[in-house]
Amino acid sequence: TQLLTIVNGVGTLISFRNINYWLGFRANRGFLRTSRFRPPNHALTVQRPFPLSHGTTTLGFIFQGGVIAAADTRASAGGLVACPAVHKITPIHSHLVVTSSGSGADCMLWERILIREIRLYELRHKRRLSIRASAKLLSFMLHPFKGTDVSDPLSPNSGPQVIYVCSDGARLQGDIISVGSGSPYAYGVLDGGLSWGLSKEEAISLAREAVFRATHRDAYSGNNVDLFHIDAQGWIQRPREDLKEEYYRELERRSKRRREKKKRDTIESS
Amino acid sequence: MEYLIGIQGPDYVLVAADNVAASSIIQMKHDYDKMFKLSEKILLLCVGEAGDTVQFAEYIQKNVQLYKMRNGYELSPSAAANFTRKNLADYLRSRTPYHVNLLLAGHDESDGPGLFYMDYMASLAKAPFAAHGYGAFLTLSILDRYYRPDLSRDEAVELLRKCVEELNKRFILNLPSFNVRLIDKDGIHDMEKITLTAK
Numbered sequence: 001t002q003l004l005t006i007v008n009g010v011g012t013l014i015s016f017r018n019i020n021y022w023l024g025f026r027a028n029r030g031f032l033r034t035s036r037f038r039p040p041n042h043a044l045t046v047q048r049p050f051p052l053s054h055g056t057t058t059l060g061f062i063f064q065g066g067v068i069a070a071a072d073t074r075a076s077a078g079g080l081v082a083c084p085a086v087h088k089i090t091p092i093h094s095h096l097v098v099t100s101s102g103s104g105a106d107c108m109l110w111e112r113i114l115i116r117e118i119r120l121y122e123l124r125h126k127r128r129l130s131i132r133a134s135a136k137l138l139s140f141m142l143h144p145f146k147g148t149d150v151s152d153p154l155s156p157n158s159g160p161q162v163i164y165v166c167s168d169g170a171r172l173q174g175d176i177i178s179v180g181s182g183s184p185y186a187y188g189v190l191d192g193g194l195s196w197g198l199s200k201e202e203a204i205s206l207a208r209e210a211v212f213r214a215t216h217r218d219a220y221s222g223n224n225v226d227l228f229h230i231d232a233q234g235w236i237q238r239p240r241e242d243l244k245e246e247y248y249r250e251l252e253r254r255s256k257r258r259r260e261k262k263k264r265d266t267i268e269s270s
Numbered sequence: 271m272e273y274l275i276g277i278q279g280p281d282y283v284l285v286a287a288d289n290v291a292a293s294s295i296i297q298m299k300h301d302y303d304k305m306f307k308l309s310e311k312i313l314l315l316c317v318g319e320a321g322d323t324v325q326f327a328e329y330i331q332k333n334v335q336l337y338k339m340r341n342g343y344e345l346s347p348s349a350a351a352n353f354t355r356k357n358l359a360d361y362l363r364s365r366t367p368y369h370v371n372l373l374l375a376g377h378d379e380s381d382g383p384g385l386f387y388m389d390y391m392a393s394l395a396k397a398p399f400a401a402h403g404y405g406a407f408l409t410l411s412i413l414d415r416y417y418r419p420d421l422s423r424d425e426a427v428e429l430l431r432k433c434v435e436e437l438n439k440r441f442i443l444n445l446p447s448f449n450v451r452l453i454d455k456d457g458i459h460d461m462e463k464i465t466l467t468a469k
Contacts, residue, residue, distance in 0.1 A: 169321015174299050
């Protein structure tokens with residue numbers, strides 16, 4: 001297309017050689033309509049061949065030492081434990097981590113797409129995409145696929161933030177987010193014990209406790225717990241811990257407490 | 271689950287929305303703002319299906335700002351309301367309708383204050399007072415009884431407080447706090463949040 005530039009006293013008029021293109025652009029119903037990009041496939045609800053479940057417990061919260069992201073490692077398909085050792089937390093870049101819940105295949109796909117898009121932005125614009133922009137990008141990419149089941153709590157850190165992105169287009173920033181079938185149980189533990197001034201060790205043990213309690217009660221969560229701690233220097237992954245051990249330690253603690261209480265009662269009564 | 275309310279006075283519009291962002295039975299956020307600022311004197315309050323609300327409201331917000339950039343002057347509240355309704359109507363019979371219920375509140379220099387009620391079927395009505403959500407069933411009668419066109423600002427806030435108390439008393443869900451904003455010829459003013467303790 002040849003650009004024809006006419007300069008007059010008021011301003012500059014630039015017209016395209018192909019005038020039909022210009023008229024078509026303007027004649028679209030309402031000039032404000034043309035600003036919308038419509039993705040090619042806009043499905044309302046997608047028929048699923050078999051019932052999926054959000055069997056998972058993932059959580060993220062912020063505190064003075066950064067962000068903690070924790071998740072269980074069980075992948076369930078209905079009543080079957082399809083895999084007892086899945087990675088539900090994926091690092092995107094040094095300061096951004098995504099936890100996933102819902103359809104495992106969808107989550108893996110969207111994580112890879114998100115990594116690709118963020119890296120492309122970084123290469124093109126020579127700076128890293130901000131956390132809220134990454135969340136917005138993900139939610140806009142997911143919006144056409146409303147009706148599939150994906151939800152991603154993002155836990156990044158530039159100024160610690162946790163953002164929940166859901167496949168139906170919802171995007172929420174919060175201080176504590178927990179997603180999945182075990183999330184109500186995790187909320188119960190987190191809401192009681194969380195405060196801003198926790199030390200790093202306390203926060204990690206709180207997150208571990210929350211996932212443990214959720215996996216204890218929820219049939220679709222279990223096996224191990226993955227913990228990520230993100231601070232200004234980047235993310236650190238803690239070694240995966242088997243919750244079976246935690247359960248036996250809890251039993252040990254309870255029986256010890258009962259024995260001590262019995263001892264105290266017998267001493268007091270005598 | 272969600273609640274929006276708007277009351278129009280002689281030279282202002284008072285609007286309020288609850289602060290809960292819920293996902294099935296869990297309250298994910300207690301301080302969620304459901305009001306979107308379209309321009310200096312127009313607010314859009316948006317509730318409905320999870321992703322649709324933010325997507326649709328931000329789409330309208332950006333387009334209203336684009337109009338201002340392109341033409342040098344802002345859309346009036348009535349024009350913005352009709353634009354919003356037109357978009358809802360266009361998407362209604364597509365494969366991807368937006369399931370959102372809206373209140374648009376604004377102040378125009380020539381027309382004065384305006385409150386527009388829109389719903390997911392793309393209906394539009396200019397009303398002196400309006401409410402959305404299950405809470406509307408409980409509070410519309412209170413508004414019918416006590417509303418007068420010449421309410422002062424304090425009286426309007428008092429009426430709003432009456433509605434919220436009724437919700438606290440009779441509504442099955444707990445809506446602990448409400449964002450309140452007032453629009454008049456000087457723009458949008460944030461008012462004190464209404465917080466009620468559980469009875």
